[in-house]
Amino acid sequence: MGLLLLLAAAPAAFVAFRPVTVIPRLSLTPGYSLVDQNGARLTSDDLKGSMTLYGFSYGSCGEDCTDLLGTMTAVEENLSGGELEGVPVRLVTVSFDPGRDTPADLAELATRTGADPAVWSFATASDTAAARALVGTGFGVWYERLPDGTYRHDPVLVLVDGLGVRRVEYRAGAPDPERVLAQMRELAVEARAEGAMRFAYEAAHFLSCYSN
């Protein structure tokens, strides 16, 4: 009888004591083919195997992009050899102004931001329709071009795991970099989990996420 009680209580204890932290799997990242600041092609497949933080901006973006780029910069500064806790990390800023953002403009934005080109790509779609499909529909980022050529846009960052699954969406303004890093570290631990811990993660996803 006692054993039955223990068995029944085990799932509750698992969720309560959380030997692993579950970051939900939200959806697949949209597939894309872009051109980066060097004029080279960057596709969604190129990011597989790396944890990726996506941001959305444009070459002539001023103050309203500073905070978001600042969070991404702070995250980048915590990487060591392009990795966090032994897992490769990349950053991608997608322009929603391909009509004006040439690779040279993106390169200039990258330089202004102080980005390390080895880990942080600035890329653009082939035309405004492709940008709308990717950023607007695919990533769900609302943006609107104003008469003076600037944009109003949702402040969004998206954290994607090595499989290309979206794990966290930050939609309420630039998140605290420490929060983003903490979640990235959780994903890194999950990515490195093997054997018994791998099964523990899958069980945790089952127990924590299936109620949705």
Place this chain on the structure above:
Amino acid sequence: MAAALVLLAIAGGFLLGRARTGGAGALRGSLIDPPLPAGDFVLASADGPVALGDLRGRVVVLFFGYTFCPDVCPFTLQRLRAARQLLGPAAEEVQVVFVSVDPGRDTPERATSYARGFDPEFVGVTGTDAEIAAVASSFGIFYARAEADPGTPGDGADDYYLVDHSATVLVLDREGSIRLLWSGEVTAEEMASDLSWLVAE
């Protein structure tokens, strides 16, 4: 007491996790757990419209390619055919859908006859540029016309071009949710093993 509960919970989690990821053998594909809902789509085949939602009840394998593809696509479709053969009677529970990412050249007739050339049970579909762009994106698949050096196939000299595209194969469960992602290197035996797990669910 709490320590005992935690230990039991971890052990339970271990067993639960093992049960969920294959039991007898680990899954070769990358498991998406909990399953991600896959949006519906309606694309065109030689026999009329094909709605992904109508295929529920069977395990669906989605592969994105094009009929002029020199290697990746034939190779993948051949392995899918071999995998279905390895499944025996369980193959009836698996529907392979080939989606063309080259609507400029692949008509519904072309896509269908291409897919059927590998296995008469395969479905081949295509759509408008906008439809294919939306469907591919929603499944995390990229595709782009390849740049080619002058003098090589695809340089545009005779309207022949190559399309670079994700080789990832998606496997949906009977409820129409995305469960597995296979890389381009998965063998027919591994596909059959993963598929039999999903069929048995």
